[in-house]
Amino acid sequence: MPWRRLTITLAIIGPILALLAFGFTRDAKYIKSPLLAKPATPFTVTLYDGKKLSLEDLRGRAVFLNFWASWCLPCREEARDLEAAWQKVKDRNMVFLGVALQDTDKNSIAFLKEFNITYPNGRDETGKIGVDYGTWGIPESFFIDPQGRITYKHVGGIRAALVISKLEDAAKGIVSAQEGRGDYQGVK
């Protein structure tokens, strides 16, 4: 029957078109991270002042974890905002931790001095911390609740107001449904 043929044709071509359209809407850079609402991978980092800091040491406090590099333009753009946000929350039960990726100590320290960054910062020497947090571009920021669970991820530059708002969410254990976006620079 002609109707049957038409229906079969549509039944074959329709799903193919739908699949194709679905594929076109996917930007690989923004596929949802599997890390949201999952426990943050523990790590220990050597800070630029020589001390060691472990993520486990920060348990019980809301943590803002920021991956950056001195050669990354969006990192430079957000640097002042991050320090401003830190100044506002440092007396609360919140902590900032910066981790430099693919950078030299000399340039990283110069960056920290240039922007008067006062919160703890260290370097991911092997890139393992970056991989543990699924980073593909910088800056990338993670918000971790006092129980050590990732509540929000932001790819690209972030503003002070959003940092504070998401940290407050993290402190309450509120997990965001989606990642945030801003200007970013691919890691090397």
Next chain:
Amino acid sequence: MLFLRTLLVVYALLVLPGNALLAATAANVEDRTREIATELRCVVCQNLSIADSPSEMAQQMRAIVREQVEAGKSAEQIKAFFVSKYGEWVLLKPKTTGFAALLWILPYVFLVLGVLAALWFLRRWSLAQKTKLSAAASAPVSDTMRRELLTEEFTLPDLEDSSVRASLLRERDRLKNELAELEFDFQTGKHSESDCAALKREIETKAADVMQQLHALPAQKLATPMPKRPTAKKTDPKSEGSRTRFRHWQLITGGVFLLLFGLALGVMLTQSIRPRQGSNDSMTGDFMTGTTPANSDARAALADGKQAFSRQEFPKAIDAFKKVLASDPDNSEAHAYMGFILMQAGHGDGAMLAFEKALSRAPNFPMALWGKGMVLYQDKKDFGAARGIFEKLLHLVPPGEERDEITKVLAEIPATGSAPKPTPPTAAAVAGQTISGKITIDAKLKDKIDPQAALFIIARSAAGAGGPPLAVKKIDKPTFPLNYSLSQENVMMQGLPFSGKISITARLDKDGNPTTRGAGDLTGEYKNNPAQAGAKNVDIAIDKVM
């Protein structure tokens, strides 16, 4: 000596196999690392595995794979580790379970369906061809035979009769019944019109052959006509008409569907996938994801403009950037490049306007900040404002040559104050300024005038020698002497004032292309160049051959 030999033997037996074993293990680790790495996507590349990518990120990921291989983890465990961090997207080969299994199965399903469909069409095609050929070959006899077959009723021979005639008669009867059944099937819609026609031709051809053989046998009455049996259902003209209408509708639907399919595919492919503009860019386009606002034409024009700019082909670059801004008026990069062109042409105000536009969209766009700083420093002599811009830029640009250059410029800028600013001409004053005069041809060049040539009257700001023209007027097939005037309306870029000292030249161009200067073109200039905007009697004598 014996002792030494024994030692050598012991060394060979103990140490060498150990080294070989270690080497073999190391090779094994490398092989396994590579094998797993080829299945993991380099997250900063485009469809490259971490085994193939030279990026630092891929190297770090490979090191983690190697570390886990050495720790005795299986390939599945290692891949699961990366999936837990990046999602399944990190796998170059999707999983064979769950929804992703469709990616593995569907291609084979489509392949089989495609082959079956191709076979079906081939069979139909060959059948139609065969029937057509055989029908054509037996056409002269088949018409008579066909009539005989369709109109007459026959008696069948005894079943025991095994003669050639009897078997041919049986075959003829069978084919006749087959024809009747076919007609019935067609009426009930089991066969399409084309299928029915093809099958009918085939049966009729066979029947014609049978009847031809019967006729060729020694004369004998073929059959006795019998009383007519009721034949298959008659064709209802109404149902025939509705079927034809349905088929037309079917064809139209099919055509519209194919058109939509083609359009959808065309739009999605051209709008949703685009060449990557840089290492941070994605190939996924703006059509559905909204990741970038500019369309592909604007991107291509921007690339053309940049190339033209780097070759110092300013008119071409201006055209390209204008095209970009026509489709994406907020494109910061195009505004910034326009600013640099204007700056080079000595139009500080226009350049400043362009840089401001670029910065209104992207306040931290380093290129526009640099341009604005340079205009403030070199053109406006507003050293304080320039210093502020360069200091801001210094914080945005990472250490390197560019930053050193900014530091150098900052050191050159006087510490405080600013040079006295000239009062800019008002818009009304600018709008009213016109340069006019007469263009003549030197008597000795009159025979060299190409009747098809175009005359270009070109105005350049005296402050921007070497840059793009401020204004251009084209006159096709001019006659000399020719009175001309240039004013604000001939300015090449909107917003530029037609003011100040302006050099005026004229070129009689054979090919009519303002960007090329060919041998044989005639040129001339105002002898007192530059002229002041608003001047009259700016006469030009064309007196040179290029």
